[in-house]
Amino acid sequence: MVKNNSKVSSNSxxxxxxxxxxxxxxxxxxxxxxxxxxxxxxxxxxxxxxIQLVWDSICYSIDTKKGKQEILKGxxxxxxxxxxxxxxxxxxxxxxTLLNIVAGRISSFHNSHVTGSVKANGANISSIKFDQFxxxxxxxxxxxxxxxxxxxxxxxxxxxxxxxxxxxxxxxEKTIADLKLEKAADNVIGSVLNKGISGxxxxxxxxxxxxxxxPAVIILDEPTSGLDSFTAETLVxxxxxxxxxxxxxxATIHQPSSNVFKKFSKLILLCxxxxxxxxxxxxxxxxxxxxxxxxxxxxxxxxxxMRLLHVVNRFEKTPEExxxxxxxxxxxxxxxxxxxxxxxxDLTELKNKGDNSLNFFKxxxxxxxxxxxxxxxxxxxxxxxxxxxxxxxxxxxxxxHDLGNDFDxxxxxxGVLFFMTLGNIMLGNNPSALTFPAERPTFLKEHSxxxxxxxxxxxxxxxxxxxxxxxxxxxxxxxVYFALDLNLTASRFFTFYAILTIAHMAGVGSGYIIxxxxxxxxxxxxxxxxxxxxxxxxxxxxxxxxxxxxxxxWIQYISPFGxxxxxxxxxxxxxxxxxxxxxxxxxxxDTLGFNDPLWKDxxxxxxxxxxxxxIAFVCLSMISRKKKH
Ligand SMILES: Nc1ncnc2c1ncn2[C@@H]1O[C@H](COP(=O)(O)OP(=O)(O)OP(=O)(O)O)[C@@H](O)[C@H]1O
Numbered sequence: 350m351v352k353n354n355s356k357v358s359s360n361s362x363x364x365x366x367x368x369x370x371x372x373x374x375x376x377x378x379x380x381x382x383x384x385x386x387x388x389x390x391x392x393x394x395x396x397x398x399x400i401q402l403v404w405d406s407i408c409y410s411i412d413t414k415k416g417k418q419e420i421l422k423g424x425x426x427x428x429x430x431x432x433x434x435x436x437x438x439x440x441x442x443x444x445x446t447l448l449n450i451v452a453g454r455i456s457s458f459h460n461s462h463v464t465g466s467v468k469a470n471g472a473n474i475s476s477i478k479f480d481q482f483x484x485x486x487x488x489x490x491x492x493x494x495x496x497x498x499x500x501x502x503x504x505x506x507x508x509x510x511x512x513x514x515x516x517x518x519x520x521x522e523k524t525i526a527d528l529k530l531e532k533a534a535d536n537v538i539g540s541v542l543n544k545g546i547s548g549x550x551x552x553x554x555x556x557x558x559x560x561x562x563x564p565a566v567i568i569l570d571e572p573t574s575g576l577d578s579f580t581a582e583t584l585v586x587x588x589x590x591x592x593x594x595x596x597x598x599x600a601t602i603h604q605p606s607s608n609v610f611k612k613f614s615k616l617i618l619l620c621x622x623x624x625x626x627x628x629x630x631x632x633x634x635x636x637x638x639x640x641x642x643x644x645x646x647x648x649x650x651x652x653x654x655m656r657l658l659h660v661v662n663r664f665e666k667t668p669e670e671x672x673x674x675x676x677x678x679x680x681x682x683x684x685x686x687x688x689x690x691x692x693x694x695d696l697t698e699l700k701n702k703g704d705n706s707l708n709f710f711k712x713x714x715x716x717x718x719x720x721x722x723x724x725x726x727x728x729x730x731x732x733x734x735x736x737x738x739x740x741x742x743x744x745x746x747x748x749x750h751d752l753g754n755d756f757d758x759x760x761x762x763x764g765v766l767f768f769m770t771l772g773n774i775m776l777g778n779n780p781s782a783l784t785f786p787a788e789r790p791t792f793l794k795e796h797s798x799x800x801x802x803x804x805x806x807x808x809x810x811x812x813x814x815x816x817x818x819x820x821x822x823x824x825x826x827x828x829v830y831f832a833l834d835l836n837l838t839a840s841r842f843f844t845f846y847a848i849l850t851i852a853h854m855a856g857v858g859s860g861y862i863i864x865x866x867x868x869x870x871x872x873x874x875x876x877x878x879x880x881x882x883x884x885x886x887x888x889x890x891x892x893x894x895x896x897x898x899x900x901x902x903w904i905q906y907i908s909p910f911g912x913x914x915x916x917x918x919x920x921x922x923x924x925x926x927x928x929x930x931x932x933x934x935x936x937x938x939d940t941l942g943f944n945d946p947l948w949k950d951x952x953x954x955x956x957x958x959x960x961x962x963x964i965a966f967v968c969l970s971m972i973s974r975k976k977k978h
Contacts, residue, residue, distance in 0.1 A: 399430035399595050400469050400482055400565040404451050407465035409443070409622075420446050422622040423465070426688055430565070433585075433592050433612065434599045435630075437651065438619035439658040444601040445570055447619065451599060452568045453479045469566070480799060483566035484559040488574060490551050491794045493719070494540035495726035498530055498554050500719075501538065505558040507715055508707065508800050524561045528553045528587055537726070549580035553587065560591065567591060569600040578606040585609050607649040620658040623678035628686045640680055712801045716809035724813065731817060734780060738821045741772045742828035751834045759937045765833060766917040773825065773849050774856035774909055775881055777818070781860025782877035784810070785969070786870045796973045803970045811962065818857060822850040836921050844920050844947070851954045852913035856881065858961025859909070865968035884908040909957050915943050916950040923947060 409421040421443045428434040428451075436444045449455040450463060453474045457463050467474045469482065492501055502521045510517060525534045530553055538554065539545015546554065552572060560567060567588070573581035585605075588598050589612060602609075610616075610630055618626040618633075626633055634644050637657070644653040658677075660670045681687055707715075724731055749765045752758045785792075792806055826846040831837075835845065859880050867873035884904065905911050922937050938944060 398565040400597055401429045402469055403427040404467045405465055409446055410462050412460040420622050424624050428597050428599045430595045430597050431592050432614040434615045435613040436601045436617045441663050442619040443622045448601050452485045484564040486559050486569040488571040490555050491790045492538045494538050495723045497535050497537050499534045501558050506561050509562045524557045528557045566597045571601050574603055582609050585612055605651045610651045620674055625677040625681050627688050712805045713809045717813050720813035737776050738825050742825055745829050746832040750832055767914050770910055770914045773853050777853040777856025778860040778881045779877045781857040782863040782873040783870050785864030786867050786873045803973050807966050822853050848916045851958055852909050855909040855958040858958055861965035865965045885910050912950050912954040919943055919947045
């Protein structure tokens with residue numbers, strides 16, 4: 350219950366010993382590091398652009414099954430150059446939503462509606478390419494675990510900045526130094542399974558990857574979450590160094606320590622979509638004290654406010670909770686500290702910067718290089734792939750060696766060729782189904798930041814995986830072809846190798862489709878075998894295709910198993926010299942009904958290889974576009 354709902358001024362003089370104590374506390378806060386730092390700011394010394402962000406009357410609602418849910422209810426505020434604005438509030442208060450709207454990452458869509466305006470130096474952020482001037486650092490640390498800190502920065506710098514090699518490397522070193530990461534710069538990021546850099550270093554790396562371009566506005570979603578209080582304070586100090594350079598920093602923060610709390614330039618407290626306080630942290634104690642909520646002397650104000658704004662169940666508030674929150678929101682609306690968003694600075698006009706992006710080939714090259722580093726540092730997958738082909742080849746050699754060339758050999762030969770077809774395509778499909786889900790967070794993040802298009806990523810991904818595909822099918826061909834004594838001419842061997850390689854690549858393509866559609870590796874592992882397994886039925890070895898259900902007979906044309914098997918059989922028997930009495934009886938191609946010319950089957954296989962990739966690319970494009978909204 351708000352005891353004092355009268356207008357509250359942050360500047361009114363202390364009238365009682367209690368008020369004097371509050372004033373002293375506020376003074377102590379003012380003497381904290383932030384205010385010392387702020388005095389040293391000389392924005393004119395910095396050449397980089399200064400941006401003031403002003404958001405006015407932001408409302409955000411979503412349509413749910415139960416009706417319209419209002420998430421932000423007319424929130425206004427600003428963040429100026431040299432300011433660290435911290436947004437705090439209870440869980441579900443709308444902090445991340447506000448941050449996303451201010452960053453221009455949420456706009457009205459099918460079931461969500463945004464009203465109000467967000468302006469950067471007076472220009473509506475939707476009318477400029479705001480991400481050219483700002484960066485958004487998400488709560489999740491999305492970094493490739495196999496790269497080192499220096500490599501992460503270098504990739505980001507090369508992708509985003511233009512300049513000579515020396516300039517790029519200089520920028521990388523400067524960012525490492527700015528973020529005090531010198532000692533860990535050559536350590537790999539690591540993952541849950543392979544320990545790498547510490548949590549604080551990881552967070553600083555995420556920040557470094559983004560601020561390497563020197564953005565004027567740095568927006569962070571819960572940058573200190575999961576860090577101990579000392580590491581969190583160190584991180585906030587690094588961000589304060591950024592505001593000292595004239596940057597505008599806005600962050601949502603959970604449970605800051607009292608040391609961190611007093612370093613913010615401005616505190617915004619949100620509750621249930623309303624602003625309940627906006628102003629210097631040092632003035633907040635007095636403000637809430639005047640409303641009847643006195644924060645005890647030795648209690649961290651951040652904890653006190655979180656407890657004050659907490660509701661047990663957001664969707665079923667008690668009458669007391671409802672009354673408290675409404676009166677806090679009303680008190681802010683009527684108070685003198687309520688901010689009327691206006692531009693206070695001599696603002697530079699924001700014009701879109703020229704296109705700073707690299708050309709297509711350089712981007713493909715950088716992504717390809719990163720994928721190769723990733724593969725070399727994570728050899729497990731490559732080794733497993735090699736081992737799979739060696740084991741399957743060895744089993745084939747053991748079971749079917751030296752097939753011979755008499756009539757009785759036909760059944761064994763066609764059998765082994767079908768078995769090879771199966772192994773070859775399945776061993777392409779299944780691991781590939783896992784690759785996109787593993788890289789999905791990195792791809793979606795970098796794509797949404799405009800680092801590269803889906804097409805560039807897709808081309809680089811395909812190119813980086815090609816060498817392995819050529820190697821495994823060569824091992825397969827060499828280990829099996831001569832041991833089984835198949836049609837022994839050089840041209841037949843190389844055609845055999847080419848068929849296996851194209852079919853394997855078609856298998857990889859079908860894996861890409863599944864990988865593109867599945868969000869996680871677990872789901873992809875479950876669904877991975879489904880598509881190829883269904884296509885095996887139409888591979889031409891388990892039944893006469895002419896007698897199958899007409900409704901499904903078209904599937905034979907999209908089955909790489911069928912085309913691969915047919916090609917291998919034709920390649921084996923087209924000019925095979927049989928040890929046989931009767932010519933007619935000895936032509937297995939006639940018996941199997943494989944009368945097409947070989948080139949036709951190979952072209953169909955190539956068409957499937959390309960077609961599967963086009964479908965996979967469309968799936969990825971749809972997912973990346975959906976993610977952007
Ligand atoms: N697109 C959406 N669809 C459904 N609900 C949404 C959507 N966006 C936001 N919300 C809801 O709006 C409310 C505010 O979400 P938001 O993420 O902004 O909260 P928050 O203050 O950042 O919370 P936390 O501190 O727990 O992260 C939540 O109840 C959330 O479920």
